[in-house]
Amino acid sequence: MKLDVVKLDGKKAGSIELDDAIFGLEPRADVLYRVVRWQQANRRAGTHDTQNRGEVSRSHSKSIKQKGTGGARHGARNAPIFRGGGVAHGPHPRSHAHSLNKKFRALGLKMALSAKAKSESLVILDTAALTAPKTKELKANFATLGLENALIIGGAVVDANFKLAARNIMNIDVLATAGLNVESILKRKTLVLTKDALEAVNARFAVATAEEAPAKKAPAKKAAKKEEGEA
Structure with a gap:
């Protein structure tokens, strides 16, 4: 898959090839749902609390x-059937977090990226940087690019002027590459990746693939050692 690289002023700055292993998958709603649910569950505070009959201020x-x-x-009047009594089976502070396989989370992120590419809602930006934090100027640039509801990934470190100018524009989110996540991608209509961010995404999944490779070869080595022992 090939996409044009554009500048903030809307002019073309070449083209770039997208990795089909990351941007060419067929999105699955069940995978995306599970990853978003995992994110939201980890974010929940879990501080809800009710008083049981041993905690209410009533006579025992x-x-x-x-x-x-x-x-x-x-x-006693602290029983749940009385007004002012304790709450039976009410919520208490707890963690809502649950585990999700690392490979599954990576698959969810790939599918979220692929969904944007498939719907032609992916924009590759040359650089996300401004000489001054001018919201009016940036808003005009977004109008030229047709960005009204977008998530912008600005590389390892987001340009300070760009971040300040964008924070006053409605429905525009700006994140560093490390903050790229499925929920934020699906929340906005358009995903904008800078060239630096795209390289970081490719490197991120390349490292994950390299880590998986030795694990697959390990059983074959064990089998070879076993055959040598038998011989």
Whole structure:
């Protein structure tokens, strides 16, 4: 897959080849859903809390005598059936985080990138940098590029002037390469990657592939050693 590289002023700055192993996959809704759910669950504070009957400020003594009242038998007023009593089976502070396989998370990110490429919502930007933090100027550049709702990945370090100018523009998010994630990609209509960010994405998945390669060869080596021992 080949895409044109554009500048902030809308002019072309060449073209670039995209890796089909990263940008050419067929997106699956179930994979994307699971990765986004994992992200949101890890972000939850889990600080919700209710008081049980042992924690409410009520008397723990028997409220009425056992017999002779003509009503039901009752114990302490801190029981959940009474107003002001404790909450039965209510929520308490806990972590909502759950684990998700590293390879599965990488697959989800690839599919999110592929989804943007497939829908022609991927833009490759030459550089994301400004000489001065002028929001009006940047907004005009975005209008030229047709960016109204976009996530911009500006390389390992985002240009300070660009970040300051973009933070006042509605529906525009700016992140460094390390912050690239599935939820942020799917949240915005268009994904904008600088050339530096694209190189970092390619390098990120190249390292992951290199780490997986020795693990696949390990069983073959073990089998060879076993055959030598038997011989």
